[in-house]
Amino acid sequence: MERRRLGTQGLEVSAIGLGCMGMSYAYGGADAAECEATLLEALERGVTLLDTAEVYGPNENERQLGRWLAGGRRDRVVLATKFGFRIDAEGRIAGLDSRPEHVRAVVDASLQRLGTDRIDLLYQHRVDPAVPIEDVVGTMAALVREGKVRYLGLSEASAATLRRAHAVHPISALQSEYSLWERGIERSVLPACRELGIGLVPYSPLGRGFLAGLTRRADEFPPGDFRRGQPRISGGNFDANLRLLAGLEDVAARVGATPAQVALAWLLWQGPDIVPIPGTTRRARLRENLAALDVQLPACELYQLEQLFAPGSVAGERYSPAGLATIDRGPG
Numbered sequence: 001m002e003r004r005r006l007g008t009q010g011l012e013v014s015a016i017g018l019g020c021m022g023m024s025y026a027y028g029g030a031d032a033a034e035c036e037a038t039l040l041e042a043l044e045r046g047v048t049l050l051d052t053a054e055v056y057g058p059n060e061n062e063r064q065l066g067r068w069l070a071g072g073r074r075d076r077v078v079l080a081t082k083f084g085f086r087i088d089a090e091g092r093i094a095g096l097d098s099r100p101e102h103v104r105a106v107v108d109a110s111l112q113r114l115g116t117d118r119i120d121l122l123y124q125h126r127v128d129p130a131v132p133i134e135d136v137v138g139t140m141a142a143l144v145r146e147g148k149v150r151y152l153g154l155s156e157a158s159a160a161t162l163r164r165a166h167a168v169h170p171i172s173a174l175q176s177e178y179s180l181w182e183r184g185i186e187r188s189v190l191p192a193c194r195e196l197g198i199g200l201v202p203y204s205p206l207g208r209g210f211l212a213g214l215t216r217r218a219d220e221f222p223p224g225d226f227r228r229g230q231p232r233i234s235g236g237n238f239d240a241n242l243r244l245l246a247g248l249e250d251v252a253a254r255v256g257a258t259p260a261q262v263a264l265a266w267l268l269w270q271g272p273d274i275v276p277i278p279g280t281t282r283r284a285r286l287r288e289n290l291a292a293l294d295v296q297l298p299a300c301e302l303y304q305l306e307q308l309f310a311p312g313s314v315a316g317e318r319y320s321p322a323g324l325a326t327i328d329r330g331p332g
Contacts, residue, residue, distance in 0.1 A: 001046030002293060004275050006199030007172030011121065011151045013078045015268065016290060017049030018042045019203060019279030024064050025056040026226040030281040032064075038283050039068050043076060045290055051175075051201070051277045052114075053082035053125055054106055058091050062113040070115050077120075080201075081110050082155060082175075084125030096326065098128035100139040107143055123153040123175055127328035133157075133165050141169035153201070158330035159192035166196045173199045178274075180248070180263050180309040181207035181232075182318050187311075194273065205267050205276035207232070210241065211248060212260035212285075229320045237316035247308040257295045260285075264292035266305055 002015040023035040039050075052061045062081060069077070083106040086097035110119065122143065124136055143149040153173040154165055165171050174193055176185050179202060193200055206212045208227055218234040221227045232241055245259065252262045260278075267276045278289045297305075317324060 001290070004199070004272055006121075006201065006273070006275060007151065007170065008197040009151055009170050009172050011078070011172045011199070013049040013275055014047045015275060015293060016047065016264070017051055017078075017080075017201070017275055017277040018047050018286070019277040020050055020052045020061055020065060021056045022279045023281050024060045025058075028222055028225050034283070035064070035281050036068055038281060038286050039065075041283050042286055043073060045286075047290070048076070049078045049080060049121075049201075049275060049277065051080045051203075053123075054110055055082070055085045055087065055093060055125065058087045058093075059109075059113060062110055066113050066115040074116055079114065079116065079119060080121035080123065080153070081114070081119055082123040082125035083107065083110070084123075084128060084155075096126055096128040096130070098124055098131045098136045100131075100135060103136065103139045104143070107148060111148065118147060119149045121151045121153050121173060122149045123155045123173070124157075125155050126326045127154070127157050127161055127330075129328075133161050134168050137165045137168040137171075144169070156327050157189075158328045159188040160330040161328050162189070162192050162196060162198065166198065171196070171198050173201050173275075175201040175203055175277075177204050177318060178202035178267065178276075179205045179207055179211065180266055180305060181211055181314055183309070183311050194271075199273045199275065200271075202267055202274065202276045203279075205278050206260055206263055210245065211263040212258070212288075213245065213249070215242065215245065229323075230318075231316035231320065232314060232318060234316065240315035244308060244313065248305070251301050251304055251308075255295060255297060255301060257292075258288055260288055261292040261295050262297070262301075262305070264289060265295035265297050266302070268292065269297060269302065 003012050004015050023030050086094045088094040140152050151172040155175040217238050218228050248259045252259045
């Protein structure tokens with residue numbers, strides 16, 4: 001598989017990674033055996049970047065990956081995880097917490113759950129306004145010097161925060177939502193990444209399944225499924241966004257691909273510094289996603305997609321008000 005560089009510090013990964021969140025969190029139950037088979041096939045097909053986080057479960061996603069990695073696979077993958085939330089005794093998210101002592105405790109616990117001596121790419125999951133980013137990155141940099149972490153990343157950070165963080169220690173990757181469905185980072189964040197030499201890792205590159213044709217209204221998902229609270233698939237927003245999906249399906253039919261493959265191909269086309277991490281729990285979806293690397297999008301179809309999904313065209317916010325409150329919207 002094609003390799004791409006994230007940042008200028010030497011981190012090299014597969015052009016498409018694998019988001020592991022759904023294997024134990026957010027989208028309801030998943031078949032453990034099929035998840036393990038999906039991980040194994042991803043490895044065999046050249047996927048190297050595996051993405052998890054403390055909060056997924058919480059903790060269980062890291063444990064799940066740790067059990068799988070114990071089969072002699074650790075040195076074949078680039079392992080990314082995240083810190084940044086406070087989790088209460090009942091396993092509920094209880095706010096943000098990037099205090100230096102908390103960061104250290106979380107990283108040590110993540111290393112234990114993952115069964116490894118180092119994290120290849122450590123992200124701050126959400127910017128904590130109560131802790132200066134300089135203090136956070138300073139702590140992360142100390143973990144690099146100690147050999148517990150190799151490369152640093154941020155998630156959903158503003159351009160201004162990226163610049164302040166990068167001045168303390170090189171940031172190799174920014175993980176933010178980016179897709180045809182969500183293009184907000186194009187205004188200032190993506191230009192800042194390129195100015196600083198920071199790679200971009202788009203999460204939810206398929207709009208939580210919507211761009212893959214998984215069209216269900218929010219209230220049709222079972223209790224506990226993260227998508228029940230998604231404004232873009234609720235009420236009239238759902239109906240409006242179906243028209244966008246129909247346009248994507250038209251493009252896909254013309255180029256002989258699936259809508260998911262076209263959505264991923266569009267992202268890959270945005271630059272060699274972009275490595276999307278579509279999540280899946282099934283081998284069939286994995287194969288479909290990886291085949292996006294072979295999709296050719298003629299200039300006329302790229303133009304059609306740009307017009308169809310122009311900024312502001314998608315109905316509804318990408319998160320609930322509580323989710324939006326955790327997004328860093330600093331100046332710049």
